[in-house]
Amino acid sequence: MLTVRAPATSANLGSGFDVFGVALERPADVVRLEKADRVTIDVTGAGSQYIPEDPDKNTVGAVADALDAPARIQIDKGVRPASGLGSSAASAAAAAVGLNELYDRGYSREELVPIAAKGEAVVSGDAHDDNVAPSIMGGFTIATDKGVTQVDADIPLVACLPDIVVSTRDARNVVPETARVDQMVETVGNAASLTTGMHRDDPELVGQGMHDTVVTPARAKLIDGYEQVREAALAAGATGVTISGAGPTVIAACAEEDRRQIASTMLDAFGERGVDARVYQTRIGGGAEVF
Numbered sequence: 001m002l003t004v005r006a007p008a009t010s011a012n013l014g015s016g017f018d019v020f021g022v023a024l025e026r027p028a029d030v031v032r033l034e035k036a037d038r039v040t041i042d043v044t045g046a047g048s049q050y051i052p053e054d055p056d057k058n059t060v061g062a063v064a065d066a067l068d069a070p071a072r073i074q075i076d077k078g079v080r081p082a083s084g085l086g087s088s089a090a091s092a093a094a095a096a097v098g099l100n101e102l103y104d105r106g107y108s109r110e111e112l113v114p115i116a117a118k119g120e121a122v123v124s125g126d127a128h129d130d131n132v133a134p135s136i137m138g139g140f141t142i143a144t145d146k147g148v149t150q151v152d153a154d155i156p157l158v159a160c161l162p163d164i165v166v167s168t169r170d171a172r173n174v175v176p177e178t179a180r181v182d183q184m185v186e187t188v189g190n191a192a193s194l195t196t197g198m199h200r201d202d203p204e205l206v207g208q209g210m211h212d213t214v215v216t217p218a219r220a221k222l223i224d225g226y227e228q229v230r231e232a233a234l235a236a237g238a239t240g241v242t243i244s245g246a247g248p249t250v251i252a253a254c255a256e257e258d259r260r261q262i263a264s265t266m267l268d269a270f271g272e273r274g275v276d277a278r279v280y281q282t283r284i285g286g287g288a289e290v291f
């Protein structure tokens, strides 16, 4: 029997749409795995009532198939589904890391990324490595079709999850099909600043690099109160604010000493719109851990 803790993640970070991701120190999914003749799945925890236990429909079933590793799998969800915090990716990452070890398959962490992404495709219909990569490898990740680059960054973050449902399908449908050259130039500059900021553990540069005028404004319309929450977080000292993944979580980068105030300000700003929310005071953390 193995236990794996796989972290929630935040993809995109504004300027890195479908490429950048970070592992969050918390929340996380905890998955227990035991060898068995066939795959069975039990799900408990946050939003478990919305997650199918049928191995053909659950993200970890596809991972077990891909690794030819049948197991009894118990998932304790710390990450609510449809949060923008890589919920299905965390379970898929935990299963990939755990089954690889349980069955001694010998894959490296980087090699496990596309295997876990197959699991995610079961639920999202589309495989994105930008959530599974940081959940498996930790830190800040740059996932492209050439593979994953990883940086062990340390940046304080606040993730505020409102009680709103945004379907990933809707969030992808509003992404503009084209962008102007000036927007492309700005995005390249911001992505480069963010990457440098991650190497330097510099929240100012990371926050500056989170700015995005292409995808984020289109998606913000799906999140009631996004602009108010963003402005409130910036006024409280956040160095940058954007949508986490496909939303509805709003994520802010900051200096350590401002984190608590930013967290309470973001909660209040959603509250003023009549939207309940919960907040995680977190930071960039490590990848999936096996116990």
Ligand code: HSE
Residues within 6 Å of the ligand: 011, 012, 017, 018, 019, 124, 128, 130, 131, 168, 171, 172, 245, 246
């Ligand atoms: N990059 C993805 C998106 C994250 O923003 O739609 C969800 O897989």
